[in-house]
Amino acid sequence: METLVYKRPESLLKDGHFTFCPGCGHGVVLRMIAELIDEFNIQKDTIAISSVGCSIFLEKFFNLDVAGASHGRSPCVATGVKRCKPDKFVFTYQGDGDAATIGFNETIHTASRGEHITTIMINNTNFGMTGGQASATTLVGQVTTTTPMGRKPELTGYPLHAAEIVSKCDGTAYCARVAITTPAQIRKAKAALKKAFEVQLNGLGYGFVEVLAACPTNWHMTPVDSLNHIENVIEKVHPLGVFKDITGEQ
Amino acid sequence: MAKVLVKGNEAIAQAAINAGCQCYFGYPITPQSEIGEYMGAHLPKMGRVFVTAESELASINMVIGAGTTGAKAMTSSSSCGIALMQESISAMCCAEVPGVIVSVMRGGPGLGNIAPAQADYFQALKGGGNGDYKTLVLSPSTVQEAIDLTYRAFYLALKYRNPVMLLADGILGQMMEPAEFGEYPYEDPDVSTWALDGANNREPRNIVSLHMPEGAMEERTNRLFEKYQAMQENETTYEDFMLKDAKLVITAFGTVGRVAKTAIKKAREAGMKVGLFRPITLFPFPDKALHDVAENADLILDLELNKGQMLLDVRSAVFGACPVEFYGRTAGGLLTPDSIYEKICELYKKIDNKIEAGVN
Amino acid sequence: MGRIVIDKEECKGCYICVNACPKGLLKKSETRNEHGDYPVEFVGDEGSCIGCAMCAQSCPDVAIKEVYR
Numbered sequence: 001m002e003t004l005v006y007k008r009p010e011s012l013l014k015d016g017h018f019t020f021c022p023g024c025g026h027g028v029v030l031r032m033i034a035e036l037i038d039e040f041n042i043q044k045d046t047i048a049i050s051s052v053g054c055s056i057f058l059e060k061f062f063n064l065d066v067a068g069a070s071h072g073r074s075p076c077v078a079t080g081v082k083r084c085k086p087d088k089f090v091f092t093y094q095g096d097g098d099a100a101t102i103g104f105n106e107t108i109h110t111a112s113r114g115e116h117i118t119t120i121m122i123n124n125t126n127f128g129m130t131g132g133q134a135s136a137t138t139l140v141g142q143v144t145t146t147t148p149m150g151r152k153p154e155l156t157g158y159p160l161h162a163a164e165i166v167s168k169c170d171g172t173a174y175c176a177r178v179a180i181t182t183p184a185q186i187r188k189a190k191a192a193l194k195k196a197f198e199v200q201l202n203g204l205g206y207g208f209v210e211v212l213a214a215c216p217t218n219w220h221m222t223p224v225d226s227l228n229h230i231e232n233v234i235e236k237v238h239p240l241g242v243f244k245d246i247t248g249e250q
Numbered sequence: 251m252a253k254v255l256v257k258g259n260e261a262i263a264q265a266a267i268n269a270g271c272q273c274y275f276g277y278p279i280t281p282q283s284e285i286g287e288y289m290g291a292h293l294p295k296m297g298r299v300f301v302t303a304e305s306e307l308a309s310i311n312m313v314i315g316a317g318t319t320g321a322k323a324m325t326s327s328s329s330c331g332i333a334l335m336q337e338s339i340s341a342m343c344c345a346e347v348p349g350v351i352v353s354v355m356r357g358g359p360g361l362g363n364i365a366p367a368q369a370d371y372f373q374a375l376k377g378g379g380n381g382d383y384k385t386l387v388l389s390p391s392t393v394q395e396a397i398d399l400t401y402r403a404f405y406l407a408l409k410y411r412n413p414v415m416l417l418a419d420g421i422l423g424q425m426m427e428p429a430e431f432g433e434y435p436y437e438d439p440d441v442s443t444w445a446l447d448g449a450n451n452r453e454p455r456n457i458v459s460l461h462m463p464e465g466a467m468e469e470r471t472n473r474l475f476e477k478y479q480a481m482q483e484n485e486t487t488y489e490d491f492m493l494k495d496a497k498l499v500i501t502a503f504g505t506v507g508r509v510a511k512t513a514i515k516k517a518r519e520a521g522m523k524v525g526l527f528r529p530i531t532l533f534p535f536p537d538k539a540l541h542d543v544a545e546n547a548d549l550i551l552d553l554e555l556n557k558g559q560m561l562l563d564v565r566s567a568v569f570g571a572c573p574v575e576f577y578g579r580t581a582g583g584l585l586t587p588d589s590i591y592e593k594i595c596e597l598y599k600k601i602d603n604k605i606e607a608g609v610n
Numbered sequence: 611m612g613r614i615v616i617d618k619e620e621c622k623g624c625y626i627c628v629n630a631c632p633k634g635l636l637k638k639s640e641t642r643n644e645h646g647d648y649p650v651e652f653v654g655d656e657g658s659c660i661g662c663a664m665c666a667q668s669c670p671d672v673a674i675k676e677v678y679r
Contacts, residue, residue, distance in 0.1 A: 002613060006663040006677035013454075018671050022647070023624035027670030044450035049315070050458065059456035065446040067318040068458030070341055073311035076303065080315020080323065081446070083273055083299040088448055106311075109304035183630055183664035216624075223624035223670075 009034035011043050016061045023223020025213025026054055026122060028180045030061055032190045033091070033120065036197055037064070042089045047081050049074040051094040051103075054129045055122060058093060072103020075110035078117040089200060091118040097127040100162040101136040107166060111206045114171025118196045118207040121162060123177075124215035125234065132218030136160040139237050144218070159237055163210040167243030173205030174198075175244040179212040179235060181227040195245065204246060212238060253428040258418065261393045261429055262326070262352055263288035265400035269434045271350070272321045273299030275312035277331060280364040281420040282354035285326040306334040310351070314338060317347040318457045320445030322404050322438075326352035328420075329370050330361060333378060339413050340379025343474065344459040346444075348407035350400075351385075351415045354423040357581035365582025366420030368504060371559035374417045375533055382471050384478045386414040386485070387532040391507040394429040396422060399530070405436035406485065410477055411444070417532060419555065421505045482534040489528040492518065496525030497601055498594060499543055501564050502553040503529050506585055510553055513590035522598045532560070537567035544571035548601045551593065553585055554578040612661020613678040614652060620673035621649035627665035627674060635659055649673070 011034035018027040037043050043064065050058040052071035059066040069077040074092040082090040092099075099107050099121040107119065126144050127133040134144040134151055137159050141150040151159075167175040174196050178189035189211060196207030212234055214226035221229060256264070263285045266274070274289040286302070293300040299316070303309035309325045316323035327335065332353045342349060355370045357363040372378075374387045386406050390396040396418060403414040446455055461467045491511055493499065498517075502510045507528035517524040527543055529536050544550055550572055552561045558576045565574050577593045579585055621643065627650055628636045635654030643649045650673075652659070661679030666672075 002611070002661075002678040004676060005612075005661055005679045006666045006674075008672050008675045012672065017620065020670065022622035022670075023626060024670055027672065028668070031672055043448075045448040047319075047446050047448060056460060059454070059458060062454070063449065064454050065449050066454070066456040066458065067315065067446055068341075068345060068456070068460060069311060069314070070337055070459075073307060073314075073338070076308040076311030077315035077318070079301065079308075080273070080275065080312035080317070081319055082315075083301065083312075084316045084319040084321040084323075085447060105304055106308055109308065113301075183662075183667050186667050223626050224629045227626065227629075 009038045011037040011063050012061055013063050018061060019057065020054060021217040023214055023216040023226060024054070025124065025180055025211065028186060029120060029122060029211050029213065032193055033093070034062065036190070036194055040197060040201065045087065046089045047085065049078045049081065049090065049092040051092065051098040053095040053097050053127065055093050055095045055098065072098050072106055074098070075103065075106045075115070075117070075119060079110060079115050082115060082117050086116070089197070091120060094119060094121050095128065096121060096123040096125060096137040096162070097135045100160050104136065104160065104162070107162070108169055111166045111169035111172045111208065114205040116200050116203055116205065118200045120193065121208070121210045122213045123162065123210050123238065124213045126215060126218050128215050128218055132215070137162065137238065139234065161238060163208065163243050166208045169206070171206050172244050173207060173246045175208045176242040177210040177212065177238060177240050179230055179240055181231050192242065199247065253430045255426055255428050256393060257284065257426045258393050258396055258422040258424065259284035259354065260288050261397050262400050262416065262418070264431060265397040266324050266350070266404070267292060268431055269401050269404040270322050271324050271404065273316045273323045274325065275301045275303050275309040275323070276325050277303050277306050277309050277327065279328045279331045281356055281423050282326050282328050282352065285352060306331040307338070310335040310338040313349040314342060314347050317342070317349040318446045320441030322408070324350040324352065326354065328354050329356045329358050332370060332373060336378035337380070339385055340377070340381055340383050341459040342413040343383035343385065344381065344470070345457050346411040347413070347457060348411050349413050350403045350407055351413055353415055353417050355417070355419045363582055364420065367555045367581050368419055368506065369556035369559065369580055370417070371532065371554070371556060374415050383474065384533050386410065386412055386481060387417050388414065389417050389503045389530060389532050390422060391504050391528065393422065393425065393427045397429055397431055401434050401436065405438065408439050408441065410481060412477070417504065419504055485531055486534045486536045487530040488536040488539055489526065489530060491526035491528065493525035493527060493543055495523050497523045497548040498598055499547040499550045500524065500526045500553055501540070501550055501560070502526065503532060503560055506553050506555055509585055509587055510590055512587035513594060516587065516591050517594045517598070522594065524594055524598070535563050535567065537563070540564065540567040541569060541571060544568040547572050548604070549597055550574045551597055552576045553590060555583070555585065556580045611657055611679065612659040614659060614665060614674050615676040616650060616652060617673050617675050618643045618649035619645065620671050621647060622671055623647040623649060624670060625650065626668045626670065630664045630668040632662065632664060633658060633660060636665060
């Protein structure tokens with residue numbers, strides 16, 4: 001007798017299709033978010049906040065209520081929603097261009113206020129949707145369409161380490177950086193997301209998970225090479241880890 | 251309810267509370283900081299939401315979040331702070347998110363000064379945000395009217411699912427006068443048909459401002475403009491002060507309107523037929539009513555505390571029915587009853603001369 | 611003993627699953643799907659799949675939509 005051990009989560013729309021490039025990391029993370037919403041059985045009590053960039057089209061994927069936000073402001077929209085509906089689960093889904101570049105002020109203030117929301121930040125070290133320009137998290141030396149000779153610190157400074165900074169905010173209850181390069185890392189990433197959900201569900205504070213994700217199109221690499229690039233290069237600059245966990249469980 | 255002596259900013263804040271404002275998000279800026287201070291002192295005690303945001307960008311987006319849940323939400327700011335909110339006001343119109351924005355104008359451009367002015371008429375009415383959109387804009391001239399229009403702002407925001415701006419100036423914000431609060435007089439529309447509260451036994455909803463499929467954005471904009479047309483038909487209001495036989499009609503909004511009244515009374519005593527047309531809704535602008543008035547007038551004098559902004563709407567409404575003159579000061583320069591009276595005398599002479607010469 | 615269900619129309623041919631399968635049971639198909647991509651296909655013998663779901667967890671497009679064990 002065979003048992004079903006994995007299926008498409010219910011919190012994804014039945015006829016929804018991810019519209020990302022082949023090998024893009026967004027799909028894996030969105031699927032894990034949907035799985036967790038199923039597992040916590042909070043589909044009817046969740047309001048998702050989309051952002052600007054490849055992270056924008058949540059209403060095309062999720063079987064959830066969705067509010068949109070302008071570039072960088074989804075933590076503010078989430079704050080407004082959560083303050084009015086404190087019994088709902090509210091999360092923002094953002095990229096590094098959104099959460100760590102144009103909206104980093106909003107990110108750290110939301111963390112400092114200890115808003116009971118969860119932020120998932122996909123870090124693929126560039127502005128993916130607009131064609132691969134350098135973002136705040138772009139690596140030194142990384143070639144992008146706006147750093148064609150590679151990011152030079154003397155011209156454009158150094159990569160911003162979002163999770164490390166967010167972890168220093170007093171209102172942050174859980175903060176981690178994860179990768180989705182291998183099945184083992186994907187499981188760890190899901191455990192981190194679960195933690196970031198739980199701190200909100202238990203009213204402990206702000207949850208933040210930065211996910212290193214592949215952008216094969218703008219990196220000009222195959223999907224598999226992109227994953228190797230994350231492991232071998234990006235993780236050296238943006239190291240994985242749990243930077244804060246006020247529940248004390250690791 | 252008895253009249254109380256109350257400051258404009260505090261009257262707006264208390265009226266918002268009476269209107270059922272569930273949450274206030276704001277960032278301090280002169281000359282409207284008392285609104286945030288009042289809200290900070292009162293809302294938490296009532297179990298309502300008060301958040302000092304990290305910027306005006308943040309506060310308007312918190313209003314958006316609250317608005318998507320159907321809550322009555324408000325922010326307030328002044329000139330340069332309102333400038334920062336423009337992108338999101340456009341987004342609110344597009345996504346149909348209700349919310350109340352109080353704008354207490356100071357001198358500009360730039361950081362300008364903290365003196366009263368009306369130089370943000372264009373900012374409130376003609377965008378600053380991108381795209382085809384309209385913000386409902388209400389313009390009070392007294393503290394009493396500020397209270398009444400605050401009530402109306404909350405009602406209209408929900409009725410039309412649109413941002414509503416209460417456009418006041420530093421004079422009104424800072425002045426004290428007797429006013430009566432009364433009770434919130436409106437019955438609010440049901441929000442349960444569209445508000446976000448989790449997809450519980452219904453299809454998921456979304457309230458977003460990006461509409462990419464071919465034709466979708468034009469279709470949405472057309473629908474929004476039908477809504478703006480309905481506002482034009484149902485919500486346009488203005489004050490008619492001694493217009494019936496007026497040969498010289500003054501147009502003015504907000505506090506300038508009340509200053510003009512003093513000058514008009516003096517002019518009437520001197521036998522000059524002068525009246526005031528004061529738009530109360532700046533969008534929808536009472537252009538049809540103003541055109542009708544202009545058809546029976548010899549001259550319109552537009553008075554503003556700026557270099558001529560509402561003037562464009564006045565001219566457009568008058569559409570050549572009579573000449574339009576402008577008199578304004580800006581960035582703290584004030585129009586006094588005396589200076590307005592002098593201007594009236596100067597212009598009325600022209601009208602008299604024309605009548606005398608039979609060229610009218 | 612396991613089994614996977616591949617929706618070949620959802621597969622964009624990134625082949626991350628080919629890399630992830632510990633038993634090497636997935637390969638690039640020789641025929642295109644309706645979108646013009648060469649989707650992955652299961653090439654193991656019956657009983658060779660262990661139902662670990664690593665392929666499904668790695669798939670960015672939920673194209674491996676069910677896993678049985």
